[in-house]
Amino acid sequence: MKSLFILCTLFCVLSTATYAQSFEYTEDLNKDIKSLLPEGKIGFEIMNGISSSDRSEKIIEKFTKALVENKEWFNQQMKMVKEKEGEPVPYDKRMGITKEEYDYMVAKKFDLGIHSTGQLSLNIIYLKNRLHIIPSDTTDFKQITIDFTSKKATIDEVILNFHAPINIDATDNIFNSTWKGYGWRHEESNTNTASLDNSEDLVLKVYNLTVGFIDSSKQVYINIKGGEYSKGEKTVDFKYRLLSQ
Template sequence: MNAPNKIAHLLIIIVFAASLLSGCGESSDTSSPPIENTEQNTVTPDTGEPSDTEITTADSRIASIKSYLIEESHQADVMITALPRELNEKAAALTEQMKENLELHSEWYMKTLGELKSGEPFPYDKRLGVSEDDYQFILNLNDHMSLIKESDTTVEIKYNRSSIEILNSASPILKKMNLALDANILTTELGELTYSNEISASDEQQVTGRWNGHTWTLQEEMAQSYSISIGQLEESKKTIIYIKLLDVGQPAREEVLVF
């Protein structure tokens, strides 16, 4: 790889690893609403019948899900994870300045890059063309991400005998989901997602703010993975539905609905 291409490669790493300009791309992982698994792996004797603890846990889960998904038509905000406009403009300007300076100091850059250990961040140097504070800002952009409204949509929640149907006809990702409450399986156009974990409100959920909920996932031969989280924002008490689709070699796709 020649010097100009390596310079461009470094900038791509900086931009996308920190979710520089567009935010959602799961990002993060940190750009995505943080999820905490609060369940512990326990082994109980298999008697063929659910234990009292399992029944209580299932009842609690179903009750919480029903409190998030009220049966009616909801006007929902379609959100994206991104930098606020002023920070986005600042990041773009700093990145352009760094690009110009790296091109001017390509020999130094190549030497420094070659000396780095695996996973070691590129050290600050004035030859980057930005201040040390601005460089740290670039490296820690995920800390500044937030949910920003992109558009409106309508989400229909319908209760059936033993399931809840979630409809969003305008969605480019998933238009219909059906949650079987007893089986705890979420059926979508992509397939059946099984229950993964409970989400507990945490101060680490910086992008969304604190929230509680549940996650269902589907993994297909390590090439694709889908996750859907449904919960409630702690402060506003609004429902949040977070959908994330990962295909190897493709940009992540996600949709965040708040209502």
């Protein structure tokens, strides 16, 4: 799936809580988060499974082979994507696919679909203007906190800065729906360049938290991700893409 991620880069004892199947997005962080996550226990599906069409799989296979054969060129493209803030790079035959296949993948957004790989319950607790999210099952994190005064979030001991309200008004995404929410992020690194290789000098820490609402399915969406590299070795790597049951 690493090549798929790169290709995407190139071109987010308590009672059970109940809540309305509608949500009015106000861009008021306190109000919206409390509406999306009422106090109690909420069950989620872990939507970490990713599938794609047969045609996309064949294109990805060709792309993966080209990635290995043209690693230096791909490193340069990764750096370009970062500098241009995610703008897709022009087609190049070194991608290992035809122009028609390139256009297909860009238009179809890789034909990706998601499916459940398990369930997870979250205990939602409000104390002193803070939201505490505590998993009731074994996970790679013990607790998430959102501070409504500072607007900062934490995943265990890692502090994430508030990004901005999110308002996705297009449906060409993995949910096939518009959706709205809020995002937090923490990133620190000892380098400004992106590489496909984990160099022995690389130190990298990236954590993300997203809380939102999927308009078409009327589900609460939470994305929790953490990754750390230390001198080329991955020391932390987890992701939970959650949709309310």
